[in-house]
Amino acid sequence: ANATLELAISGMTCAACSTRLEKVLNRLPGVEATVNLATERAVLHFEPGALTLDAAKAAVERAGFGASEAA
């Protein structure tokens, strides 16, 4: 997992939100994700080719949150 994507996440209001989103993102093949409630950021490490920005944002949005590229 040697590619990294950082997303700014909107709509997380409690620790269950961030835990739920982290589980959703970690279900994506080839992706290891951590979600930080306090900073409202998700960091995704992934195998090159396993994930696109659009796919990551779509997964976040399906889970009920907003996403934009952070870095």
Ligand code: 9UX
């Ligand atoms: Mo608690 Mo986070 O209802 O949606 S899980 S605010």
